[in-house]
């Protein structure tokens with residue numbers, strides 16, 4: 625069991641300047657690594673932020689309960705719009721672009737602030753994890769990814785085709801689709817990316833967590849069987865679900881690779897937020913999505929709400945049945 629783990633306190637105002645220049649992301653994702661800053665222990669009271677999933681080196685935790693995330697124009701634009709949308713209570717507060725050591729960052733709230741030794745879970749939402757535009761680009765300029773071939777072989781040596789084996793590389797959409805079908809992304813419309821528990825254990829080994837029962841087991845372990853925490857998560861998800869159903873912003877964006885971040889602690893506090901808007905792309909007007917219709921190329925559907933329906937259904941089924949439920953179920957049978 626291992627995870628990308630960064631605890632990196634920074635100091636408010638240190639060498640930061642506001643800047644609007646666009647940068648593209650060009651760094652590698654390093655999972656299966658544990659990064660502990662030596663400062664993590666001495667400054668724990670000031671920042672207990674941890675990075676559970678995503679690209680290593682993407683974040684810097686700042687003093688004052690905020691985070692710097694490496695600049696991405698798409699994310700900046702979404703976060704800006706979200707600050708005045710009905711979804712505002714469900715996303716981190718956003719404070720613009722800042723520069724540090726010639727690198728631009730989006731400045732946002734650290735959602736772990738206010739929790740004491742939190743348990744955290746990252747669920748990547750949707751039934752598709754790459755944008756349609758990425759698919760088209762990969763067709764126009766096919767680029768073999770040796771790193772993805774190696775990641776594939778390390779999980780399942782039998783997965784690459786003969787051709788891929790000969791090339792020792794795979795195309796990115798092929799790798800992403802393989803990841804989707806291996807995990808619950810294709811079957812349930814979401815997948816668990818990582819779980820870090822209050823006791824310090826961290827697991828990002830959910831690549832093959834595919835079946836409903838496997839997901840339930842992981843969720844039950846995450847909440848340590850605590851029904852009150854489950855209820856709080858469910859309530860918050862149901863609220864978010866209803867806001868998403870009505871949000872014009874959500875209807876008019878293709879949402880890929882975005883996660884729900886679940887956070888709770890021993891005091892009984894629990895909440896969920898949407899994070900990662902690097903691939904939340906506006907649709908050409910008047911196109912709109914229902915986020916449930918199965919994807920066929922061109923329809924831009926992403927399965928986000930289908931995934932949320934399934935997640936809510938799974939969490940509901942994990943709650944103990946009340947006597948009323950038992951009566952109702954036996955009548956139905």
Ligand SMILES: Nc1ncnc2c1ncn2[C@@H]1O[C@H](COP(=O)(O)OP(=O)(O)OP(=O)(O)O)[C@@H](O)[C@H]1O
Nearest residue numbers: 675676677678679682716733734735736746899900
């Ligand atoms: N606002 C936040 N508050 C607290 N933790 C956060 C916040 N945003 C991100 N994180 C942490 O960082 C991790 C990675 O976040 P995010 O998905 O935004 O990164 P990414 O590098 O864009 O990911 P991907 O590789 O999927 O594109 C999350 O799993 C979570 O642990």
Ligand SMILES: O=P(O)(O)O[C@@H]1[C@H](O)[C@H](O)[C@@H](OP(=O)(O)O)[C@H](OP(=O)(O)O)[C@H]1O
Nearest residue numbers: 651652653655753772775796800803881902
């Ligand atoms: O989880 P894995 O198996 O490590 O695979 C990565 C994961 O699917 C990321 O979402 C993706 O980044 P994007 O979502 O930003 O495309 C990254 O692509 P990348 O290596 O091209 O960054 C993949 O390598």
